Amino acid sequence: MIDQLNAILKDAEGTIAQASDLKILEELRVKYLGKSGAVTEMMKGLGQVPADQKPQIGKVSNEVKNKITALLDQKVQEMEAKAEQVAPAGWDPTLPGRRLTAGGIHPLTAVQKDIADIFRGLGFDIAEGPDLETDYYNFLALNFPPDHPARDAQDTFYVKDRVLRTHTSPIQVRQMENKKPPFKFIAPGRVYRNESIDATHHHIFHQVEGFLVDEGVQFSHLKGILNVFFQKFFGNEIKTRFRPSFFPFTEPSAEVDISCIFCAGKGCRICKQSGWVEMMGCGMIDPAVLKNCKIDDERYTGFAFGMGVERIALFKYGIDDIRLFYQNDIRFLEQFQ
């Protein structure tokens, strides 16, 4: 019987080694170990074996069963491992995947939204105003007297008794007049200047205005919030620099420069070797503007800032011609997905 068992084992070793696929292996498992498999049949006959031989034959038959099981398992594993490594004929995983070619947002809108998102996170709301403004909101209420040279910087388009707003600052007045502080707004929008077009100027462009009015608002807070803004927008390593400037509707007024993102402030072509790039104008809201909005300028103070979306987008993406924004060449647009 032991010889028979060994013969079965030998036979199994041969057939298993030669098996070429998983299906054959399954047949072999049935052949040797199934309900009426060769080894099973042998073990069924164990009852007729003399008692003194029983332990030994029992032991051998178990060993044979275990060995065949192990051989089968090992062969299955080998085959599965092999199957994972061998690709079917014609298979080419380097073909491109199936994708939906999505469209995307314009870089100017993207920048505008990024700016708004940061300020929304800081607790600001979004406000809007009309593109066609009155002289009052666009100039007079913002402390630009008629026939004042401060108006020279803002060549204006006229439409009947209106102007196309030259900046987003009129939204300040519209939001504040006859209402009670606190005010905390971001106001994005399109603005218009009657000037000729070149690589850095266009007669339409976009601004984001921001302002905060409350009790105890200080210039130091303006520095604080713009510092946070620029670090969130361009990265934590960005430094800001405030320089005195002049706008009729803020006092003290400032220009904000940030350290150049292309050379980390060392000086390069983009920042004209200065290490700094002018990014926006800002200041404490002039008491005259608060007065025009019927706000107690002794009790309340506020700051305002305004940035050019195109300027920031040109700088952020390293674009050298503002006109690219308005051509809408898809080869340009798809770079900003």
Next chain:
Amino acid sequence: MLISFNWLKKYVAVTAPAEEVVNHIIHAGVEVANVRHPGQNITNVVVAELLSVEKHPKADRLSLTKVSTGSETFQVVCGAKNIAVGQRIPLAKVGAVLPGDFKIKEAKIRDVESFGMLCSAKELGLAEDAEGILILPSDAPLGQDFLSYMGLPDTLFELEITPNRADLLSHVGVAREVGALFNLPVKTPVAIKLAESKAATASKVKVSIEAKDLCQLYTCRVIEGIKVGPSPLWLVQSLEKIGQRSINNVVDVTNFVLHELGQPLHAFDLEQIHGSQIIVRKAKKGEKIPLLDKTERELKEEMLVIADADRPVALAGIMGGANSQVTEKTQTILLEAALFQPGTVRKTARQLGIATDSSYRFERGVDPLGVQAALDRAAALIVEVAGGLMTQNIISVETTTFKSAQVQFRTARTNAILGTNLSEEIQLQILKNLGCKVEKAGAAYQVECPSYRLDLSREIDLIEEIARLTGYDNIPVVAPRISAALSDIRSGIPGEKEIRSTLHQAGYFEAVNSTFLPPNFADKLKLAADHLYRRSQEVDNPIADDQKVLRPTLLPSLLANTQLNLSHQRESVALYEINKVFTLGTDGQVAERFHATAVLAGQAPHAGWTNPARKADFYDIKGLAEDLLAACRVENISWEFNQAASPYVPTQSFIVKNAAGRVILTGGALNPKVLKEYDVNAPCFALEVELAVLAATPKKRQSYMALPKFPEAWRDIALVVPEGVTAAQIVAAVEEQGKPLLKQVELFDLYKGPNLPAGMRSLAYRLSFRADDKTLTDKEVSDKITQIVEHLKTRYAIALR
């Protein structure tokens, strides 16, 4: 505006190098556009005289010269044509260095030895372009170092002065600023001795101001017996360095004082002033004036002029008249220094399109207390450089007496506004450095602001000065507390988010276009005469004729973008824009609304190797409309077909309205004639969404529905549909008959072809049935199908295929 550092140092003894001064003034709020260093990197150039000029023996175009420095004589070969014996010229001696590290050596030029070089202004780095050798005045001292003779090297600052800082529009003004920044005293120039004749000025000329509100002060002097001629070198140099052309000694002095003190002046030839009368008045209707710029201008009645008994002789504060200008024959001048109202100067200058150094300063405001000092300074200088004697006394007519601004100032308010902790001492010292007079007044201070700082009249103005001179860098950086108070603003364009994400998924790129259209856009779009888009508004002062109209639709811009992209061999163009459009209301007011407009041309988006390219068609744009409406979850909307007018093809168009009958969107295939106008050579489809109507349309609430407990059963039916029966009719009929078990009807195939009778088409639908309370039996479903099919047969003669 150019400021010469050497000139500046006459008034403030600043010892810091130019770079440090520039850095300080930038941080005090003055933009420095450019810094130049004329005369830098030049050595060993001296004043020399030409003793002889002969032709070079071997070169026609060259000259052989002998030049003398007084102590030495050199032979120099020169190529310039403008030289002659006796002239004084700059000689770069052997060993000299010129800008660009150009070293002068002994040389042999066509076999003739040359010891040095005669220099042009360009070679000396003094001019961008110069023809010929720089000829110096005949009194230039021989042998003197050229640089010291020319007041070089110097540093020129090109400053950009903000409109509030009129006081910085002169060398003395900048010197005051530098003095305040470096804590240095400032010496203002004073008229030396004013020698006067016995004749009274008042006997020479009568001055009256008629336009009292437009001229606060008019002062003048008369100088007799002058000799008009070229200016001395110091005056020429001073002016030329800062980019001013020398004209004659009298005009140059007025110009010099303008740049020194900031007060514009004008010199008239008194003999040309009719009736010896100066009248400051408004122009008369139709009056004309010949100006110094050789133009003649017709004046409007509100324009302020200086007139004599008969005619205007100057445009007040802007430009003098040619009829009274100082010429070589002039012997007696009337020298004017006045204060004109800034607004009137600006208005007139802009209306006539004239901008002068004088108008620029008057528009911004000149020092009211500096007028007479400037007049005396100029008069004394004219006598110095042109001779003559001034008559006795100044004439001064004043209509408004200037009062210095008095400001209540609290040092605590400075710190409250800035967030600083600046001591009283520091704050008051800054104000004093600026020329303010400060007196204690109770708990606060009374500050008298200097007359030249017209921008200082309120407490906040003084606080700004303190911030500026302390340096913004010294203001702390503090995070503000932002109140959590809710605003009543509902921000953003309604539906924008949903529309953008739908369009991006569908493969559309956002375009941003100008607001302005050419006036012929409506004709190009083939719009009917009563089309809403024809009610557009033009800009009064457009930048160009083809950018005149405030666009009432975004379509023309997007069609232009489409054309551009197709011209780049792009096969599929899918663009959209969300922006404002403008239409003229019946009330004459221009209304602003937001449109979202999408354009699709060429192939449908999303083509790839498993998704073969195909031409875009009507169902692409209709599907986009369906997706947009679904994303916005609008309720009770209705579709109309075959109704939209040009630019759409009516039979391939749709209009979606809300329950109130207002149009949410319009779309379809664009009229090929329109496409031809825009050079779009591909089928093109568009849709336009009225965002305000979309926002006003009721939306389905998003709410959860319990998941079905029982399974769904579905059947596919293929219908043979006769011509004239629409898909919408079939679906409506199927849904009506299928109630209440039918849950969904979905078209999955459309067939037209030879296997069907002529005019017929086959539509195949999958119908899904489900009950909420049990699993449907096969018979229940079959009965429903039979009912539906029977109905379609009797109602529309539709057969099963």
